[in-house]
Amino acid sequence: MKTKLALLSLVLTAGLTAADQPAACCAADAKPKAACCTSDEKADKAACCAEKSDAPAACCAEKAKPAACCAQVEKPKPAACCAVEVPVAKKPDACCAEIENRESKIQNFSSESLYQLEVGFTDDRDRPFTLASLRGRPVVLTMFFASCGYACPLLLTDMQAIRAKLPAEIRDQAAFVLVSFDVARDTPAALAKYREERQLDAQWTLLHGDDDAVRELAALLGVKFKLEADGQFAHSNLISILNPGGEVVHQRTGLQGGLDEAAQAIVAVSR
Numbered sequence: 722m723k724t725k726l727a728l729l730s731l732v733l734t735a736g737l738t739a740a741d742q743p744a745a746c747c748a749a750d751a752k753p754k755a756a757c758c759t760s761d762e763k764a765d766k767a768a769c770c771a772e773k774s775d776a777p778a779a780c781c782a783e784k785a786k787p788a789a790c791c792a793q794v795e796k797p798k799p800a801a802c803c804a805v806e807v808p809v810a811k812k813p814d815a816c817c818a819e820i821e822n823r824e825s826k827i828q829n830f831s832s833e834s835l836y837q838l839e840v841g842f843t844d845d846r847d848r849p850f851t852l853a854s855l856r857g858r859p860v861v862l863t864m865f866f867a868s869c870g871y872a873c874p875l876l877l878t879d880m881q882a883i884r885a886k887l888p889a890e891i892r893d894q895a896a897f898v899l900v901s902f903d904v905a906r907d908t909p910a911a912l913a914k915y916r917e918e919r920q921l922d923a924q925w926t927l928l929h930g931d932d933d934a935v936r937e938l939a940a941l942l943g944v945k946f947k948l949e950a951d952g953q954f955a956h957s958n959l960i961s962i963l964n965p966g967g968e969v970v971h972q973r974t975g976l977q978g979g980l981d982e983a984a985q986a987i988v989a990v991s992r
């Protein structure tokens with residue numbers, strides 16, 4: 722994280738122009754604002770920031786006076802204020818949302834990308850897994866639960882059928898992902914058993930998440946699910962196709978048809 726923030730700070734600092742220089746501390750010389758405000762000789766950083774409240778990146782990146790510096794800024798200034806060592810829980814929402822957006826751009830994730838999700842999952846070998854690790858590949862993703870007696874087996878069959886429709890070179894690079902919303906029963910061990918029973922090879926990723934992670938992903942995908950009295954879930958039937966950047970480019974809704982279209986969507990984002 723520190724490296725990313727340092728990079729961000731550098732990017733922002735590099736973008737400052739002479740017009741951004743705070744008058745009081747920079748007028749005396751031609752140094753750009755960054756040099757001016759971080760100079761030991763011009764140590765009154767709060768005053769420096771006050772001169773130019775919309776360009777505090779340089780002075781607020783100075784860790785010695787983050788509180789005073791950020792207080793000078795009327796609007797939250799993410800790069801500046803978040804660049805300091807503020808505990809995560811205390812970062813202002815607007816501040817963090819913007820810096821995350823900028824970091825995502827650095828990683829080439831768009832605002833539509835599921836790979837911006839910071840929640841973690843666990844795979845069926847009990848290893849931590851983040852969705853962003855799927856970047857660079859076309860992805861076929863479905864939310865399901867392993868003990869489903871009706872729809873989920875059909876969804877799996879359709880994912881396998883979509884896979885079979887792909888040209889070999891695309892089939893080999895695609896990832897097939899099943900994320901369970903049955904957080905209580907579909908433990909990594911239960912998912913490992915499911916993999917074995919269904920004979921799913923290494924191209925398949927089976928994920929367990931905690932309640933928050935699952936709900937967040939479901940909301941982004943438009944998947945609804947509800948635990949019924951009989952232990953089964955009522956749920957949406959959606960097979961989502963993601964491009965290599967993690968954006969949903971196609972969804973097959975329901976339990977019938979649409980396999981050719983789904984395969985075509987995968988091919989389209991693979992070339």
Ligand SMILES: [Cu+2]
Pocket residue numbers: 865866869870871872873874956
């Ligand atoms: Cu189901």
